[in-house]
Amino acid sequence: MDKKYGLSEDELAAFRKNGYIGPFDLYSPEEIGETYKKLRPQMFDREFAVYDLDHTSLLAGYDRHLDIDFFSQHIMQRRILDKLESILGPDILCWRSELFPKYPGDEGTDWHQADTFAHASGAPQIEWPSSEFGGAVTVWTAVTEANEENGCLRFIPGTQEEMFYDESKEMAYKPEEVNKLEKDGIKRGFFGYDYRNLQKDPSFVPDESAAASITMKAGQFVIFWSTLMHSSFPNTTTNKTRLGFTARYVPTCVKVYPDTDTVDEYGTVLSLEKYGTVLVSGEDDYQHNKILNSNTRGYVFASED
Known part of the structure; x- marks a missing residue:
């Protein structure tokens, strides 16, 4: 049915x-x-957040759909889910959300892809039943306007079918060094990591001539595979913060955080004790993952009719 x-x-x-x-x-x-x-x-109130973190942590923006009602409602928006069902089928989990603020003067985010999301933790965070598939479908929503001056996304179309990076390789967390890097004349890093350390071919250089800038009005969203080569511009403005909110979705057949009860990323270890996935569409016939029916404030996850 359409x-x-x-x-x-x-x-x-x-x-x-x-x-x-x-x-x-x-x-x-x-x-x-x-x-x-x-x-x-x-966003600064962490009383009900599922992770015990200071608001200054790089991971403070993780999974706020599990404690902030607006984001709990947002991941269930029918305008989003109908499109995701076209891509992923009827049975879908939201397994992660992230807030991405880019403050005035912040560097750009370097080109990267995410398949198993092991790039920072060193262990796969999602596991598909077949190696023919991978990654997650990301819905990136502009909470504020996103343009080339304040750090909008960039994509290299068609790159989602081939991984140019090996996520099993080790990346050292060195924010004091990486965040000062200039690549091709642009100040950009990867949240304290140098993503080039994961390149399968050390001489590989993304073809920026093919890149598309994804400018967005506040309130718009874009959908993309996490395996698509993507990056963002630096925020060169003096007084405008760019804020994006991502929600990441997979079919219910995918295992999330398999065989672990912690996440180790960006110099921080998170306990998954209060964490769970959210069934946003359809049924879960696999029962691979813990599913939460409500957020930590009691809001019940329910999609719009």
């Missing part, structure tokens, strides 16, 4: 070819602007 907000045949073909589709409208700029004002104090 979904009201599902992808058309042409859109689905474009997604399969390029690895991304969008941006799409979700909230008006005025609506998300008012919401952002209310969200800011909630």
